[in-house]
Amino acid sequence: MTSQHDFFNRRADALADSEFDVQYDQDGFLLEDGTEHRDGDQLDRAERAALRRVEGLSTELQDVTEVEYRQLRLERVVLAGVWTEGTVEDADNSMRELAALAETAGSTVLAGVMQRRSKPDPSTWMGSGKAADLRAIVIAEGADTVIADGELSPGQRRALEDVVKVKVIDRTALxxxxxxxxAKSKEGKAQVELAQLQYLLPRLRGWGESMSRQAGGQAAGGQGMGSRGPGETKIELDRRRINTRIAKLKREIASMKTIRDTKRHGRKANEVPSVAIAGYTNAGKSSILNRLTGAGVLVQNQLFATLDPTVRRSETADGRPYTLADTVGFVRNLPHQLVEAFRSTLEEVGESDLLLHVVDGSHPDPQAQISAVREVLAEVGATDVKEVVVVNKSDVADPEVVDRLLRSEKYAIAVSAHTGAGFAELLELIDRELPRPQIRVEVLLPYDRGDLLSRLHDEADVISSEHTGEGTHVHAKVNPSLESALEEYLVRVAAE
Known part of the structure; x- marks a missing residue:
């Protein structure tokens, strides 16, 4: 009788001599009939099978020689990415951004690896074989944490942890x-805590009888054979406490929103125009705010240095007051929990009269940053505000990149918060784009109403002013609130 071994040898020879090429499915398995099952663009098998090292990510200090110190440090991380679409430059940029995020969080980045797949593995995210390879890299580098460049499901995180044997976190958790x-302010801390709890809730773990619950009805009182459970378990207690805390935080944030809305409506009632500064994290928003207002806001070369919105008052060259609001920075794939938690803060952008969208001109892919910011702005309903793209760091950016951004955007200007270049033009642009009073009035003010004359010069566009025997005769454009204050002294009103 032919042995099973001989059968497989003959089958292998037949496959080797056949006229068709051996085909593999999208997961790298051999198709028995040798036919090509095409489901869209297929990835190169060699590329898909490789776990590519991303060079230049390590933030390990080279001059540290104390072995004990090196061994005792925690959060020594290896980055892992699954590249499913886009170019290799896009994938590398994403990994470098993840490295910057990890360093901002206080970690030491030891290495980064990238796998090319058509879609993440539903079990271990990167496939069991590549997870085993990642385990070898973790051991070789002496890492204690793996950071995944994406959002892992609870099952994927646990399965990957079981293979690599160290802590695994995803981009969202980072x-x-x-x-x-x-976060420094009370509202900022509440918003972050809310986002963390919403992320944690579906990721609570429980095994076996720890998931059981005390039966209801008579069984809860100790009656009913086989019905007496161990009572409320730790995971159920945690889930109930988290839900209670989430509800409390939402109430607190809603009350804080009321306070901010009151202040904003007060500024609106006084007809004070507002300018919002938004953009990708570390693009230089706070530096621009400091240049424009001398606000003294914290400026650091790290991601998310600003979380608490800062509102400062400034004036145009002709003395018209307006406010400038610095907002939290955005990032690619900003976690949905954070967008929801910071929605009330981001509404500052939607309520503004002008949006300064700050872009880092020296970034490898500034256009991707612009797209990421606009996605978040669309989520919070801030798409109707006039947007001016401010290309920052023009002193160190490639001039061709800056020129391309200026040509591709309808309203754009290049500046450098470091050198001050372009800020005279930016101030002129703000002056030109802010809303101006539109109601034309002609008034005759008695000389004892100097307070109204002062308001006209402060809040209105004065066209002409003449002192007569009866009082001061003024032609001006005013806002509605000032028009009502001038009503008894009107000579003629004409809406423009």
Missing amino acids: ILDIFAQH
Whole structure:
């Protein structure tokens, strides 16, 4: 009788001599009939099978020689990415951004690896074989944490942890950790805590009888054979406490929103125009605010240095007051929990009269940053505000990149917060784009109403002013609130 071994040898020879090429499915398995099952663009098998090292990510200090110190440090991380679409430059930029996020969180980045797949593995995210390869890299580098460049499901995180044998966190958890470190105000801390709890809730773990619950009805009182459970378990208690805390935080944030809305409506009632500064994290928003107002806001070369919105008052060259609001920075794939938690803060952008969208001109892919910011602005309903793209860091950016951005955007200007270049033009642009009073009035003010004359010069566009025997005769454009204050002294009103 032919042995099973001989059968497989003959089958292998037949496959080798056949006229068709051996085909593999999208997961790298051999198709028995040798036919090509095409489901869209297929990835090169060699590329898909490789776990590519991303060079230049390590932030390990080279001059540290104390072995004990090196061994005792925690959060020595290896980055892992699954590249499913876009170019290799896009994938590398994403990994470098993840490295910057990890460093901002206080970690030491040891290495980064990238796998090319058509879609993430539903079990271990990167496939069991590549997870085993990642385990070998973790051991070789002496890492204690793996950071995944994407959002892992609870099952994927646990399965990957079981293979690599160290802590695994995803991009969302990393960003939440950075926000928790940087939040300073009461509202900022509440918003971050809410986002963290919403992320944690579906990821609580429980095994076996720890998931059981005390039966209801008579069984809860100790009656009913086989019905007496162990009572409310730890995971159920945690889930109930988290839900209670989430509800409380939402109420607190809603009350804080009321306070901010009151202040904003007060500024609106006084007809004070507002300018919002938004953009990608570390694009230089706070530096621009300091240049424009001398606000003295914290400026650091790290991601998410600003979480708490800052509102400062400024004036145009002709003395018209307006406010400038610095907002939290955005990032690619900003966690949905954070967008929801910071929605009330981001509404500052939607309520403004002008949006300065700050872009880092020296970034490898500034256009991707612009797209990421606009996605978040669309989520919070801030798409109707006039947007001016401010290309920052023009002193160190490639002139061709800056020129391309200026040509591709309808309203754009290049500046450098470091050198001050372009800020005279930016101030002129703000002056030109802010809303101006539109109601034309002609008034005759008695000389004892100098307060109204002062308001006209402060809040209105005065066209002409003449002192007569009866009082001061003024032609001006005013806002509605000032028009009502001038009503009894009107000579003629004409809406423009």
